[in-house]
Amino acid sequence: MAKNSTNNKDTVAAKRIEPLYSVAELANAARSRFGTTPEVVTVALKTAGKDKATVAETKLLIKALIGRKVN
Numbered sequence: 503m504a505k506n507s508t509n510n511k512d513t514v515a516a517k518r519i520e521p522l523y524s525v526a527e528l529a530n531a532a533r534s535r536f537g538t539t540p541e542v543v544t545v546a547l548k549t550a551g552k553d554k555a556t557v558a559e560t561k562l563l564i565k566a567l568i569g570r571k572v573n
Contacts, residue, residue: 520556528560536564 525547529540535557536543546563547555555563 520558522554522556523560524554525552528555528557536561538564538568542567 525544528535528547529543532538532540532543542564543560546567547553547560549567550563552559552563
């Protein structure tokens, strides 16, 4: 039985949810957190249709936006 309680603790730790931040909050942290301008953060989130996102998700969206090919 002790084995199950240890596994449950590991499962709970793995399922921790990152906090969601608004577009304005993420844009305000653009330079310090993402190394970019607030406009880039705003466009990345709006293009993805997001009103709120995690920091990790925002990083991925910025990377995808910056990596887009121009036609």
